[in-house]
Each structure stands twice: as C-alpha cells, then as structure tokens.
Amino acid sequence: MKIICPKSELQKSVSIVMKAVPSKTTMPILECILIDAATNDIKLTANDMELAIETRVQGLVIEKGVLALDAKIFSDIVRKLPDNDVTIETDEKLNATITCEKAKFNIPGKSGEDFSYLPLIEKEGCIRVSQFTLKEIIRQTIFSIAVNENNKLMTGELFQIENNMLRVISLDGHRISIRKIGLQEECEDRKVVVPGKTLNEISKILSGELEDMVDIYLSSNHILFEFDDTKVVSRLIEGEYFKVDQMLSSDYETKVKINKRELLDCIDRATLFVKEGDKKPIIINIQDGQMELQIDSQIGSMKEEIDIEKEGKDIMIGFNPKFLIDALKVIDDEEVSIYLMNAKAPCFIRDDNQQYIYLILPVNFNAVSR
Amino acid sequence: MKIICPKSELQKSVSIVMKAVPSKTTMPILECILIDAATNDIKLTANDMELAIETRVQGLVIEKGVLALDAKIFSDIVRKLPDNDVTIETDEKLNATITCEKAKFNIPGKSGEDFSYLPLIEKEGCIRVSQFTLKEIIRQTIFSIAVNENNKLMTGELFQIENNMLRVISLDGHRISIRKIGLQEECEDRKVVVPGKTLNEISKILSGELEDMVDIYLSSNHILFEFDDTKVVSRLIEGEYFKVDQMLSSDYETKVKINKRELLDCIDRATLFVKEGDKKPIIINIQDGQMELQIDSQIGSMKEEIDIEKEGKDIMIGFNPKFLIDALKVIDDEEVSIYLMNAKAPCFIRDDNQQYIYLILPVNFNAVSR
Known part of the structure; x- marks a missing residue:
C-alpha cells in the first residue's frame, strides 16, 4: 500500500475515528485504525464492537492495499508531523513508513484480516x-x-x-x-x-x-x-x-416565572457549601413576588432572595442543587417557568410549547430543624 | 470589624495571598487568610512559614478590626459573588457575614491572635x-x-x-x-x-x-x-x-548553528517514542551541513535531517530529549549555537554575550547496536 494525504486532512479523519477506539480491550486488533485503500478511495475505520466509525480521507492512492496501525501511535505521529503531504507506505512485512518532509517514522503494521468493518444497515426511512x-x-x-x-x-x-x-x-x-x-x-x-x-x-x-x-x-x-x-x-x-x-402532569398549584441567569448564579453560589457526596439540599421558599434560597451546612450558610412572578400557593421545597443547575444550564430562554404541586411532588421546568420539559424530584428536608 | 471592598479588588487580592496558603498543614491557623483592618488600610496576609504574602486591598474600613477566615472557603465565596461591593462584617463571636447584593453568606471566623505576620526585613540595598x-x-x-x-x-x-x-x-x-x-x-x-x-x-x-x-x-x-x-x-x-x-568551559571541538524551531519540532516528534520513565536517548549525528536525529524504541523508530552550519569535527552524541526541549523552549532566538567537545562531555547552548548558557550532559548510547 502507498498513499499520500495532506496532513490536515489525515489529522481530521484520524481524530474522528479515534472516538471509536476502545481505551481498554482484550482484542489488540480493536486498538488499531484500519486504513483501507483497496479502491481509489482512502477510508479510515475504527470499531470497538459497540460503536464503529468510518470516514473518507482526501488523498491519493499510489498503490492499493489495506493496513491496520496502532491507533494511539498513529494519531500521535500524525498530530506532530509538519503541515505538508504525508506518505504512508508498507513493505511486504507490513512495516509502515510514514514520511513528511524530512521526517521519517517506522512502525509495525498489521493486516486488516481480523478487522471488523461497519455492520451493514439498510438505508430505509431516513x-x-x-x-x-x-x-x-x-x-x-x-x-x-x-x-x-x-x-x-x-x-x-x-x-x-x-x-x-x-x-x-x-x-x-x-x-x-x-x-x-x-x-x-x-x-x-x-x-x-x-x-x-x-x-x-x-x-x-x-x-x-x-x-x-x-x-x-x-x-x-x-x-x-x-x-x-x-x-x-x-x-x-x-x-x-x-x-x-405517565410521569408527566400538567397540573400545578404554584407557577413561578424567574430570570434564569439570576437563579442559576444563586444556586451556583449555594453549592459552595455542598461538598461532593454530601446531600445538602437547597431550600426554596416561594412567596408572593419573591423566592428565598437557603443552604445550611457544617461549613457555613447562605441565603439569597430573587424577584419572581408567582401564581398560586406559597410553597417551601428542597432540591439537590446540582439537578437544578444541570437543567437551567441547557435552557436558552432568558426567563423560565417552574411548575410545582407540593413539597413531595416533582417540579417541572418547561416552556409553553413543551419543546423542553425538565422534571426534577424534590429532596426531603426537615423544616423544623432549620 | 466591618469593611466594604469592590468584588474585583477583593478577588484579585485574595488570589494573590492564596499562593502562600499551604495545601496541607497541622496548624489550622495557616489555612486562613488574615484580614487586617486595624488601621484605615485593609491588608490580606497568608503565611505558610516558608513563604508569606501580604497585599493591600482597595476598600473602606467602617469598623476597625482583625479577622482570620478559612482561605479556601473565603476565596470560593468571593469568586462566586456578583460583581459589586462586598461587605464583610463580624459579630462578637467572630462569625463573619459576607454580603453582596442580595446574597448573604455566614461562615465562622477566628481571631488573628495566633497568626504569623510577615517577618520584618530591613530595606537596605534595593x-x-x-x-x-x-x-x-x-x-x-x-x-x-x-x-x-x-x-x-x-x-x-x-x-x-x-x-x-x-x-x-x-x-x-x-x-x-x-x-x-x-x-x-x-x-x-x-x-x-x-x-x-x-x-x-x-x-x-x-x-x-x-x-x-x-x-x-x-x-x-x-x-x-x-x-x-x-x-x-x-x-x-x-x-x-x-x-x-568550574563546570563551564568555552573550549569546543564542534560548533553548530541551527534553526531553533526546526530542532525543537524534530525533537518533539522523536519523543513520541519515549514513554515516561523510559530513558531512550535521541541520537544526534552531526556532519557537514546536516544534523541527523534518530530515535529507536520498541514502539518504532524515527529519523529526520535538519540543515545546519557546522564548524569543527563531525560528532555523534546522545541526549535525553526532554532536556534539549526544556532549554530550547525558553530561548527566544530564532537561531541557536550549540558547542560540543566529545560524546561524553556536556554540550553548551549559549549566545555570544553569554546572557544565557544551557549546559546539558550527554547520555551514553551503544553505537554498535544501532
């Protein structure tokens, strides 16, 4: 096999197929990237038997052939090559020579015999x-x-x-x-x-x-x-x-409209006092026009108020702050609506068209001990 | 004590003194930052008994006093506060309240009694x-x-x-x-x-x-x-x-002028084949007009040539590639001069005014086994 590809193209393609190279495996062939230049197309493939990726590389096939190279070493070499044309060539023992400008690498290759190509999927119903x-x-x-x-x-x-x-x-x-x-x-x-x-x-x-x-x-x-x-x-x-x-419900007793950024920043500050593995809830007290957030821990305590628009009942409810943060982070709206039923029922963060729904279960907290 | 500082100023000063907070210590007071507002100046201090840092913070002293706060918690809180004025206030039990906009934190403080200030240094001969x-x-x-x-x-x-x-x-x-x-x-x-x-x-x-x-x-x-x-x-x-x-010498048998970037990139590529803890030398073969660099390992081999200007004898010498990389990385010159004596003597990378001198010992290699 002998092929020539621009370094940038080769690097891009190698980094794509690397995503399907397993970090640990008992089958050494899975640690390889297959370079398939059996036709005039050059294709790279990696396959960890769960996930398989194939991608085409721009380049020239001088001599047709197939070669498997250790993925980690091959990708390291490609990344460090000068930005110029790269030649990959094998001898009869499948030793690969990778040349770019005056740099020349020799690494052992493998035949592609044991390599698993992508499973065939019938292309129906795109x-x-x-x-x-x-x-x-x-x-x-x-x-x-x-x-x-x-x-x-x-x-x-x-x-x-x-x-x-x-x-x-x-x-x-x-x-x-x-x-x-x-x-x-x-x-x-x-x-x-x-x-x-x-x-x-x-x-x-x-x-x-x-x-x-x-x-x-x-x-x-x-x-x-x-x-x-x-x-x-x-x-x-x-x-x-x-x-x-079955778990979704559109009933609610309390509806809160709140600025997303303010709420997110406030919960983020509260998590200062939550060590990993620690299950301190953030306690949210919703009243007319105002939400009070509070967290107490051995390290210290924090309290903050945020202006809100409220419909329905007052409510006090506790949450794992991380779950609120995760959901709020991926909502792009400036203002979010939160729907609550009672302190033991899940809350819903959702938009009017229900293009997104985030359901979060509350955490029990002892209101008396506060 | 009661002080008011802009968050940005406080954050800058805290991050400076944090450099002298030990990560592990048996003396809990060393894990603190001392806030000294005993005069109208606000000063932060940290001291791990080897290194001590004191810095002045812009701000207003409302009530004079001194307070030590856990450095890690204090710096986390300051970092997450909104970008506005921060008030730090203590009660008679040295509990500190840190307030910024609507956010309010409570953490326990300590008196500064046990705290070690900076040692006094006489300012002579600046x-x-x-x-x-x-x-x-x-x-x-x-x-x-x-x-x-x-x-x-x-x-x-x-x-x-x-x-x-x-x-x-x-x-x-x-x-x-x-x-x-x-x-x-x-x-x-x-x-x-x-x-x-x-x-x-x-x-x-x-x-x-x-x-x-x-x-x-x-x-x-x-x-x-x-x-x-x-x-x-x-x-x-x-x-x-x-x-x-006594270890420096200006004698040499071979002098090489080489493009620093080319040499650095080439050695960088060669280190692909050097695993950590592995002591594979890079072997440098200097001849007229050309330097050949080569590395052989179990993983594979690499060879590259670089154009050079040479004075004196041909020489073949081996180095730990990391040592060459470390020195070349911090030299700003586009072209460097390398001075060599023989395969067992140190090489010198230095400029004409000797504003910098990097001496590197060579590594033995078995020329026969190559």
Whole structure:
C-alpha cells in the first residue's frame, strides 16, 4: 500500500475515528485504525464492537492495499508531523513508513484480516436533521442519563419518532429531560434507545452547523448516522424504555416565572457549601413576588432572595442543587417557568410549547430543624 | 470589624495571598487568610512559614478590626459573588457575614491572635528589576531545579549579584541553566539561594509588564519582593551553592548553528517514542551541513535531517530529549549555537554575550547496536 494525504486532512479523519477506539480491550486488533485503500478511495475505520466509525480521507492512492496501525501511535505521529503531504507506505512485512518532509517514522503494521468493518444497515426511512440540532438536543439531555450500569436502559437515551416529531428523553431515577423537535420530512413512527456513550462521541464529531445535515437510519439492532464523509454505526440498547408520559402532569398549584441567569448564579453560589457526596439540599421558599434560597451546612450558610412572578400557593421545597443547575444550564430562554404541586411532588421546568420539559424530584428536608 | 471592598479588588487580592496558603498543614491557623483592618488600610496576609504574602486591598474600613477566615472557603465565596461591593462584617463571636447584593453568606471566623505576620526585613540595598524581567528569568531557569529534596540546594535557584549583574542559576545534576541581566542601579555583591517554590508562586503573581518594577531586598535568612500593593517574603535555602563556574568551559571541538524551531519540532516528534520513565536517548549525528536525529524504541523508530552550519569535527552524541526541549523552549532566538567537545562531555547552548548558557550532559548510547 502507498498513499499520500495532506496532513490536515489525515489529522481530521484520524481524530474522528479515534472516538471509536476502545481505551481498554482484550482484542489488540480493536486498538488499531484500519486504513483501507483497496479502491481509489482512502477510508479510515475504527470499531470497538459497540460503536464503529468510518470516514473518507482526501488523498491519493499510489498503490492499493489495506493496513491496520496502532491507533494511539498513529494519531500521535500524525498530530506532530509538519503541515505538508504525508506518505504512508508498507513493505511486504507490513512495516509502515510514514514520511513528511524530512521526517521519517517506522512502525509495525498489521493486516486488516481480523478487522471488523461497519455492520451493514439498510438505508430505509431516513430521518434528516441538521448537525446543529442533533448536537444541541444531545447536549440538552445527556446530563441526566444514569452513570452506573445497574439499569442498562438508563445509560441510553430514548429517540422516539411520533407524528413527524423527534422526542429525545433521558432519565436517571431522580429527574427526566425531554426535548422535542419537528422533522422536515415524513417519517415512520419508531422508538429506539441509543447508548449515551455513542451520543457523547458523535456530538464531538458533529460540526454543529445549521446548514450541515445528518441522515439517521434505524435497523432492529443498530443506528446509523451519516454526515459529511463519515458514517457512525452504534448498537442499540435492547428492552422496553420507561413509560415517561405517565410521569408527566400538567397540573400545578404554584407557577413561578424567574430570570434564569439570576437563579442559576444563586444556586451556583449555594453549592459552595455542598461538598461532593454530601446531600445538602437547597431550600426554596416561594412567596408572593419573591423566592428565598437557603443552604445550611457544617461549613457555613447562605441565603439569597430573587424577584419572581408567582401564581398560586406559597410553597417551601428542597432540591439537590446540582439537578437544578444541570437543567437551567441547557435552557436558552432568558426567563423560565417552574411548575410545582407540593413539597413531595416533582417540579417541572418547561416552556409553553413543551419543546423542553425538565422534571426534577424534590429532596426531603426537615423544616423544623432549620 | 466591618469593611466594604469592590468584588474585583477583593478577588484579585485574595488570589494573590492564596499562593502562600499551604495545601496541607497541622496548624489550622495557616489555612486562613488574615484580614487586617486595624488601621484605615485593609491588608490580606497568608503565611505558610516558608513563604508569606501580604497585599493591600482597595476598600473602606467602617469598623476597625482583625479577622482570620478559612482561605479556601473565603476565596470560593468571593469568586462566586456578583460583581459589586462586598461587605464583610463580624459579630462578637467572630462569625463573619459576607454580603453582596442580595446574597448573604455566614461562615465562622477566628481571631488573628495566633497568626504569623510577615517577618520584618530591613530595606537596605534595593535590587530593582522590571516585573517582566523577573518573570522571564524565572521561566527561563526554573525547569532545571531538582524535583526531589535529596539535595535541598538543588531545589532552589542561585541569585548572584556581581558587578551590577544579576545571574540566576539552577541545576539538577544533569544540566545547568544560567541567565544573566544587567542591573540599572549600583548593587552590593551578594549571593543567596531562593526556594524554587517561592519563585514559581511569585511568577504567577507578577504582572509581566516591562514598566512595572519589583524591589528585591535580602537579609541573611530572607528575601523580600515588593511590587504594586504586595510584599512577598520567603526564607532562603541555607548552604554553599555549587561552584558552577568550574563546570563551564568555552573550549569546543564542534560548533553548530541551527534553526531553533526546526530542532525543537524534530525533537518533539522523536519523543513520541519515549514513554515516561523510559530513558531512550535521541541520537544526534552531526556532519557537514546536516544534523541527523534518530530515535529507536520498541514502539518504532524515527529519523529526520535538519540543515545546519557546522564548524569543527563531525560528532555523534546522545541526549535525553526532554532536556534539549526544556532549554530550547525558553530561548527566544530564532537561531541557536550549540558547542560540543566529545560524546561524553556536556554540550553548551549559549549566545555570544553569554546572557544565557544551557549546559546539558550527554547520555551514553551503544553505537554498535544501532
């Protein structure tokens, strides 16, 4: 094999496929990037058996062939090369020589024999969204997937297509995040659970531009994202996702309108007194025209008031401050509406069109001991 | 005590004195910042008994007093306050209330009784340099102090004043870094060894501006740096520093002129193959008009050539690549001169005026096994 690619192109493509290289594995071939120049196209592939990424590199095939290179070493070399054309060449023993200007690297290669290419997904029923939208919708929901693997379904996000809307849902037992967007083209109703890791990695690759599109295809076990010169295929998480609609309610006893920035800054200050692992709630006391936030801990205490617009009853309720911060951070509105029922029922932060809904369970607190 | 300071001023001053707050200590009072408003000036002080910093804060003293607050909590609170006037007030039990806009924090304070103020240094024989110069000279030498404490003197830097020149020297047994600057004003000859930690911390506080000055005073045990509204006092390291001049030589068999950027980039690429703790040398083969650099390791090999101007003999010599990188990184010249004697003698990177001298010991390598 012998190929020539501009360094910048090669670096971009290597960094894309690196997202599917496992950090630890018992199968050494998975630690490699496959360079496939069997045709006149040059393709890079990496595959950790859950997530597989293939991307095309701009470049010239001088001698056709296939080669697998240790991903870590190959990417380090490419990153440090001068900004010029890079030649990658193998001898009959699959030793690779990487040359750029006067720099010449020799590293051992492997044949691509044992390498797993991307699973084939039939391209039926394309779901098309902009890269911006997909990246945003992931950012706005991914924080409330579960960290531990006790319940596999909670480590993924529900992608639900219904009436030409895409609804993305994540939950971890303490809170639920829901985002909804309209789809431009007619789509069949479907629902699948996509691993959180896949979504994290793909959002790092997406350009985030409104005019760049992503085509999404579903099979019974896989999801395929196609965009630019890249294909990302991920396994789906099997099983029936939680019936979220039963947990949502539009009833409320108290409605609060509040400046998002003020609330976020205030809760952020309160978390000073919350050490990691410590479950100190922030206590919110809602009265006419004013919300008082208070936190008490062994280190010290903090109290602050914020002006609000209130409808309905007064209420005092406690929350894990982190959950409020996570949700408020990904809401772009200047003013948010919070809906509350009582001190033991979840609160809802949602907009009028319900394009976003954040449900957060309250924390018990002993009102007497304050 | 009751004082009012703008948040920005308070934050700036707190972050300065934080540099002298120890991360671990058996004396709880050292974990505090002392707020001294006993006069109409507000001063913050921290002291880890090696390094002490005092700085003046702009602000208003409403009620005179002194208060010690946990440094970590106090600095976290100040950082997160809104950008407005901050009031700090104590009650008779030394509980402190910190108020800014509608935010109100309560934390326990301590009396300043047990607190150690800065040691008094007689201000005789001022050494005046610009903050830029001091910051630069530290950056250009600090990397070659010893990391471990086996030899205490090696963990500091020699500040030597001789013939109205300031010479700063550091060494770790494998290399020596020397920087020399002229002093504007007449100074007495002196030499002291300043702890590396002090220099690291002070260079974080220095503005780095050419027009801002630092006044340096020496006593037998301490060094005092005075600049802006800040005083930094550090203990000196006791003992006789190494006789460095005996190790310097201006004889050479080979002189090389080389583009610094090219050499640095090339060595940087070669270090790809050097894992931490691994002592793979980079082997440099100097011939007429050309320097060949090569590194071989279990992972792979790299070879590169760079155009040079050479005087004297051909030579092949091995170095720890990190030592070359450290020195080259802090040299601003576009072209550097390297002086070599033989494969077992140190090389010197130095300019014509010897404003900088970097001595690096070579590493043995087995030329046959290559």
